[in-house]
Amino acid sequence: MQSAVPRGGVRTSALVAAVVLGNVFGNFSLSQGMNDLGALLTTSLPAFLAGILNPWVGAGVCVLILAFLAQLSLLSRADLSYVMPVTSVSYVGTAIMGRVFLDEEIELTRWAGIGLITIGAALVGRTKLCTTPRKAAQEAGAGR
Amino acid sequence: MRWLLLGLILAGNATADLLNAAGMRRHGEVREFNPRAVGRLVATVLRNRFVLGGIAAMTVSFFSLLALLSITDLSFAIPATAATYLVETALARLILKERIERMRWIGAAFVAAGVALLML
Numbered sequence: 551m552q553s554a555v556p557r558g559g560v561r562t563s564a565l566v567a568a569v570v571l572g573n574v575f576g577n578f579s580l581s582q583g584m585n586d587l588g589a590l591l592t593t594s595l596p597a598f599l600a601g602i603l604n605p606w607v608g609a610g611v612c613v614l615i616l617a618f619l620a621q622l623s624l625l626s627r628a629d630l631s632y633v634m635p636v637t638s639v640s641y642v643g644t645a646i647m648g649r650v651f652l653d654e655e656i657e658l659t660r661w662a663g664i665g666l667i668t669i670g671a672a673l674v675g676r677t678k679l680c681t682t683p684r685k686a687a688q689e690a691g692a693g694r
Numbered sequence: 695m696r697w698l699l700l701g702l703i704l705a706g707n708a709t710a711d712l713l714n715a716a717g718m719r720r721h722g723e724v725r726e727f728n729p730r731a732v733g734r735l736v737a738t739v740l741r742n743r744f745v746l747g748g749i750a751a752m753t754v755s756f757f758s759l760l761a762l763l764s765i766t767d768l769s770f771a772i773p774a775t776a777a778t779y780l781v782e783t784a785l786a787r788l789i790l791k792e793r794i795e796r797m798r799w800i801g802a803a804f805v806a807a808g809v810a811l812l813m814l
Contacts, residue, residue, distance in 0.1 A: 561725075584763040607760075618752075619732065622714060622739060623724040630715035631786035631794050634779050635801055654767045663811030670804030673797055681793035682719065
């Protein structure tokens with residue numbers, strides 16, 4: 551059974567939110583951990599790998615894995631050219647997290663860029679979810 | 695060095711997303727999200743060659759991102775990777791044969807303008 555019909559609704563929105571929030575908090579956590587560690591480019595490979603054991607980095611990785619699973623689920627029902635721009639609103643959250651919690655400087659032009667990306671994401675969000683044929687369901691999670 | 699790392703991140707992201715999209719198209723729609731279903735999803739996608747290839751490309755991109763974050767601000771590192779979206783919209787049309795309507799192109803153009811401002 552093929553389904554090229556656009557599919558919206560709560561679950562798709564929830565998946566978009568999961569991808570966005572997961573990326574925002576995962577990247578924030580990673581950045582926090584990397585700031586703790588300092589510049590890794592001047593250290594050895596073991597030191598680089600040891601950085602993964604940093605709690606902030608570990609938490610960031612876990613959250614990003616969950617966000618990745620949500621993104622795969624989203625890709626199972628929507629076009630790549632829909633999913634990527636729509637989930638790009640995570641840039642706004644990332645910038646705000648960086649500004650508020652990491653005290654990073656964000657210039658006016660960068661804010662303008664983030665604003666344009668947000669508008670672009672909103673426009674893409676108004677388009678059809680899926681324009682390509684694909685299976686309606688699969689064995690891992692289609693049993694209802 | 696940060697521009698080299700940025701290039702690796704962009705190439706890795708585009709490759710990963712194309713492979714993941716192709717893999718999930720073959721996989722079929724995911725509808726349930728309880729813990730057991732998520733466990734089955736993980737088991738299934740780990741046998742999906744496209745998704746495995748995507749994960750390999752993501753790994754390159756991820757370690758490049760870690761290195762970039764260690765030498766530059768989060769507010770540079772993450773928004774600068776947005777160029778991926780332009781490349782991926784074109785590749786989605788060319789390779790995945792997605793039908794990209796006018797509104798989606800306009801949205802992509804806004805994203806492109808945003809990326810240009812971020813790179814200034």
